[in-house]
Amino acid sequence: MKKIILNNGIEAIIKKNKNTPRTAVVIYVKLNKDEEKCGLYHLLTQLLLQGTKNRTSEELAAELDENAIDFCFEKKSDYIRLKMQFLNEDLNKAFELFQDVIENSTFNDYKKEIQKIKGELTADLDSAKIQAQDEYYRTIFKNHPYSIGRQEIINEINSITKKDLINTYKEIKNVLKKNIAIIGDFDENKVKPVLEKYLKNLSCKENKEERQKVKKIAKNRISTIIKEDANQAQIFLGWQTPTIKTKEYPVIILLNTILGASGLSSRLFLELREKKGLAYTVRSVYEPYLLCGNFFVYIATEPKNIKISIDGFKKEIEKIMTEPISEEELHNAKNNAIGKRQFYQETNMLEAALKGNYEYLGLGYDYEEKLNKLISKVTKEEIQDTAKKYFSQPNALCVLAPKKYLKEAGLVK
Amino acid sequence: MAKEKIKKNLIKYPYLERPVEIYERENGHKIVFAYKRGSLINISSWVKTGSINENDENNGISHFLEHLMFKGTSKHKAGEFDRTLESRGAIVNAATWKDYTFYYVTIPKGIDSKNFNDTLKLHADMMLDPIIPANEIGDPFNLNDKKITTKRERHVVIEEIRMRKDQPWTKVYNQCNNDLYTSHPYKRDVIGNEQIISTIKRETILDYYKKFYTPNNITTIIVGDLKAEEIIPKIIKEFDFKGRKNTILKENKPDKQIKGGKYSEVYSDINTGFLMFGYLGSKAGDIKTSTILEMICLILGQGQSSRLYQELIEKSKKTIFNIVSTDYYHFRDGGNLFVQANFIPDEKENAIKLIKNQIEKLYNQGIDEKELNKAKKKLKSAFAENSETVSDIAETIGFYMTVCDKLDCVEEYINVIDKITVKDIEVTAKKFLNTKNAVISVLMPQKYKK
Numbered sequence: 001m002k003k004i005i006l007n008n009g010i011e012a013i014i015k016k017n018k019n020t021p022r023t024a025v026v027i028y029v030k031l032n033k034d035e036e037k038c039g040l041y042h043l044l045t046q047l048l049l050q051g052t053k054n055r056t057s058e059e060l061a062a063e064l065d066e067n068a069i070d071f072c073f074e075k076k077s078d079y080i081r082l083k084m085q086f087l088n089e090d091l092n093k094a095f096e097l098f099q100d101v102i103e104n105s106t107f108n109d110y111k112k113e114i115q116k117i118k119g120e121l122t123a124d125l126d127s128a129k130i131q132a133q134d135e136y137y138r139t140i141f142k143n144h145p146y147s148i149g150r151q152e153i154i155n156e157i158n159s160i161t162k163k164d165l166i167n168t169y170k171e172i173k174n175v176l177k178k179n180i181a182i183i184g185d186f187d188e189n190k191v192k193p194v195l196e197k198y199l200k201n202l203s204c205k206e207n208k209e210e211r212q213k214v215k216k217i218a219k220n221r222i223s224t225i226i227k228e229d230a231n232q233a234q235i236f237l238g239w240q241t242p243t244i245k246t247k248e249y250p251v252i253i254l255l256n257t258i259l260g261a262s263g264l265s266s267r268l269f270l271e272l273r274e275k276k277g278l279a280y281t282v283r284s285v286y287e288p289y290l291l292c293g294n295f296f297v298y299i300a301t302e303p304k305n306i307k308i309s310i311d312g313f314k315k316e317i318e319k320i321m322t323e324p325i326s327e328e329e330l331h332n333a334k335n336n337a338i339g340k341r342q343f344y345q346e347t348n349m350l351e352a353a354l355k356g357n358y359e360y361l362g363l364g365y366d367y368e369e370k371l372n373k374l375i376s377k378v379t380k381e382e383i384q385d386t387a388k389k390y391f392s393q394p395n396a397l398c399v400l401a402p403k404k405y406l407k408e409a410g411l412v413k
Numbered sequence: 414m415a416k417e418k419i420k421k422n423l424i425k426y427p428y429l430e431r432p433v434e435i436y437e438r439e440n441g442h443k444i445v446f447a448y449k450r451g452s453l454i455n456i457s458s459w460v461k462t463g464s465i466n467e468n469d470e471n472n473g474i475s476h477f478l479e480h481l482m483f484k485g486t487s488k489h490k491a492g493e494f495d496r497t498l499e500s501r502g503a504i505v506n507a508a509t510w511k512d513y514t515f516y517y518v519t520i521p522k523g524i525d526s527k528n529f530n531d532t533l534k535l536h537a538d539m540m541l542d543p544i545i546p547a548n549e550i551g552d553p554f555n556l557n558d559k560k561i562t563t564k565r566e567r568h569v570v571i572e573e574i575r576m577r578k579d580q581p582w583t584k585v586y587n588q589c590n591n592d593l594y595t596s597h598p599y600k601r602d603v604i605g606n607e608q609i610i611s612t613i614k615r616e617t618i619l620d621y622y623k624k625f626y627t628p629n630n631i632t633t634i635i636v637g638d639l640k641a642e643e644i645i646p647k648i649i650k651e652f653d654f655k656g657r658k659n660t661i662l663k664e665n666k667p668d669k670q671i672k673g674g675k676y677s678e679v680y681s682d683i684n685t686g687f688l689m690f691g692y693l694g695s696k697a698g699d700i701k702t703s704t705i706l707e708m709i710c711l712i713l714g715q716g717q718s719s720r721l722y723q724e725l726i727e728k729s730k731k732t733i734f735n736i737v738s739t740d741y742y743h744f745r746d747g748g749n750l751f752v753q754a755n756f757i758p759d760e761k762e763n764a765i766k767l768i769k770n771q772i773e774k775l776y777n778q779g780i781d782e783k784e785l786n787k788a789k790k791k792l793k794s795a796f797a798e799n800s801e802t803v804s805d806i807a808e809t810i811g812f813y814m815t816v817c818d819k820l821d822c823v824e825e826y827i828n829v830i831d832k833i834t835v836k837d838i839e840v841t842a843k844k845f846l847n848t849k850n851a852v853i854s855v856l857m858p859q860k861y862k863k
Contacts, residue, residue, distance in 0.1 A: 018450070019430050019450060020801065021428050021797035021800065021801075022794070022797055022798065022801070049717065057717075057727060058718070058723055058727065058728075061716070061717035061718035061722075061723070061727075062718040062783075062787070064716075064717070064718070065716045065717070065718040065719075065787050065791060066718075066783070066786065066787045066790060067790065068790045068791050068793070068794030086794075087793075087794055087797060112727075115732045116726065116732075116735075119685075119732060119734070119735030119736075119755075119757075120735050120736060122684060122685055122735065123685045123735045123736055123755040125684070126581050126681075126683040126684060126685055126687075127579075127580065127581065128579045129579070227682060228682060229681060229682040229859075230579060230682075231575040231576075231578040231579050232572065232575045232576055232579055262499050263495065263499045263503075263504060263505060263506075264483070264492075264495035264499065264505055264506075265492065265495040265496040265499045265500070270492070273569055274491075274492070274569075276564055277551065277563075277564025277565050277566065277567070277568030277569050277572075278564065278568070278572070279569070279572050280569055280570070280572040280573035280576055281572075281576065300572070300575075300576055300579075301572060302571075302572065302575060304559075331500070332496070332499070332500030333500075335500050335501050335502055336499050336500055336501070336502055337502075338502060339501055339502010339503065339520070339521045340502045340504070341502075342452050342453055342502065342521050343453065343504065343519070346451070346453060346801070346802045346803075347801040347802055348801070
């Protein structure tokens with residue numbers, strides 16, 4: 001892998017992976033301020049595929065599909081990510097289309113796109129799990145942009161104007177910091193000229209951070225959603241935690257592995273599924289956003305099991321806070337966490353996304369090796385101390401279920 | 414003891430560096446090895462059984478057995494398999510579908526392929542000697558008994574059934590799938606129902622295992638940066654079936670598309686409408702026709718340039734659809750082509766009419782050369798995509814070996830694609846896609862229930 005700096009100042013990492021038929025390109029655009037209107041960045045990324053001065057949206061879609069070129073543009077919590085994937089031989093064609101999209105998008109059909117987005121999000125919300133998960137983010141990140149879910153976007157997206165879009169687009173194109181990762185089976189020397197040629201009109205400046213900080217939870221927050229025909233209760237229980245770029249990061253990775261992310265042998269899986277038969281899906285998840293980490297445990301279970309499941313969670317959380325883990329469990333968790341990380345870069349797209357993300361964070365594309373070393377050095381005392389420090393903080397609980405069962409669990413009156 | 418005779422065959426597999434090696438043993442057990450550079454390896458065994466071998470009394474048994482296969486062997490207690498492998502970074506799981514059940518481990522190769530050797534031993538042991546302990550299954554119980562406190566694997570599967578009931582797409586799919594068939598076992602939901610799972614006996618499950626987990630019904634697949642000459646003898650040694658007798662599988666008579674079609678409507682506590690149009694397709698082994706049907710799917714409803722997306726979403730003046738797409742599922746006794754859509758409930762009649770119009774247009778007027786070429790390029794690219802990870806390669810091989818009974822078709826796949834003509838598409842559309850015979854299932858918000 002090599003790193004170059006393009007004439008426009010954008011840093012690019014380039015890697016040749018022999019015998020891989022498709023090239024992956026990932027461009028990270030760092031967001032330095034919060035969205036002024038919910039859904040603005042999402043709408044903008046979708047509009048980039050809705051036609052340019054040279055191609056109607058139909059022509060653009062046809063040209064992409066005829067060449068089997070995938071463009072996936074997405075707004076994440078801290079960045080915009082532009083992903084491209086194509087057969088190695090179509091490198092030039094893909095970048096030619098990308099240049100057109102980036103430089104000549106018209107945003108003419110933005111009202112139509114708003115309707116499409118609202119429709120897709122409304123359809124998503126017919127899933128009980130998605131409804132509950134959105135509510136959980138609202139609960140743990142109350143009033144912070146991280147709490148914005150589908151409903152907020154549906155409510156506010158109509159207020160976005162063409163002017164909003166053009167201003168935001170100009171900022172993305174000309175100001176916001178970007179970095180690129182490109183991996184495929186190509187002649188590495190031929191990639192730089194392609195990037196220089198097609199990305200020449202993008203600029204990259206240092207961003208001034210103007211993002212709202214995440215407020216700590218002062219006392220436990222509980223939210224509920226009544227869904228009378230739910231066959232399962234959806235339960236999310238979570239804590240704000242440190243994130244990447246903190247010394248606790250590798251420790252929380254292991255905490256997550258031990259509690260509920262190692263597959264069929266994690267504590268939650270064994271206790272709540274294998275021994276108690278409470279669920280098919282039970283797990284923990286650690287999401288290290290830029291400004292704050294989100295650590296939650298999740299179960300979907302028959303509604304009458306709400307209390308027993310929450311008690312089960314609390315028991316496991318209490319256990320990891322108070323009882324030292326064994327050397328064997330720590331050893332297994334490390335091997336699991338480090339071994340599994342190989343899956344995170346199995347394809348060109350996965351590898352480009354991972355290493356591009358490290359570059360975007362300023363950690364360097366070789367951070368993966370450092371992280372593995374950090375994980376391997378974590379002690380059982382650190383695990384227990386970190387668990388104590390953060391799991392003893394107030395938490396956020398969100399439960400979706402029929403009213404009768406929420407009542408039985410003492411969550412609603 | 415005489416040395417076992419093993420037939421070896423090589424298959425040129427698109428996008429892989431080396432030919433794939435197939436070994437067939439005297440007892441019918443097949444072993445496939447695909448070389449793939451990289452640090453991860455995949456070991457899986459595919460069993461030729463799923464809901465295709467079920468009936469109204471035991472529906473869900475294949476999937477329930479899949480769960481119970483993880484509950485220990487004579488050598489290893491329940492949980493040891495998962496713990497040992499996951500503590501080395503493995504992803505361990507299994508899946509059951511209509512024609513097959515497969516068990517897999519994807520794991521870092523480890524120093525000197527140590528993980529391969531240990532995984533193979535554990536995997537073969539699990540496949541050949543599951544003890545399915547009664548206490549892990551849990552006692553049969555009455556679903557209406559609210560006092561059950563000891564919950565075991567029966568309850569886990571019942572939770573999985575509950576989970577699926579809360580998924581609108583699954584709900585409308587199950588309805589459509591059920592209506593597509595008259596008598597073929599494919600009509601049943603693979604996961605079964607609570608009634609059967611809560612009461613099925615251990616003996617019934619063990620009998621089912623003995624009947625279907627036989628040498629000629631199993632293909633073991635290895636993908637990774639390994640050496641065939643080292644691993645094949647080990648696989649043969651570990652997969653010692655000890656003379657287990659083969660079962661001759663019953664053939665099912667394929668169903669025909671219902672003349673005049675079928676319409677059904679179900680309701681749920683939702684805000685949008687979900688619908689599916691279903692058609693029966695060709696047998697998976699008929700690679701050419703299956704590929705043509707895949708192409709029709711691509712042209713009709715996959716990607717932003719597809720006809721349905723362009724005509725019903727992009728160009729529509731009024732919002733009727735939120736989502737519209739197509740899918741083709743390959744099955745041994747005949748695949749399924751689905752059009753699926755999410756729509757504004759007040760526009761139900763319109764939505765159905767508009768989809769019908771698009772299918773009819775394709776049925777009556779066929780496609781053009783440009784659409785054909787797009788479909789060809791996209792199919793090839795999709796095949797390349799499925800050659801990127803050891804687990805995807807294993808799944809492709811497993812599918813062909815189990816559902817099509819052969820891997821040879823992979824060698825020809827790109828050629829088959831290249832030779833398909835506009836005329837082929839027209840003929841196939843005429844054969845399968847008569848809108849008068851469409852099976853249509855709709856899931857509507859509760860308030861629309863008359």
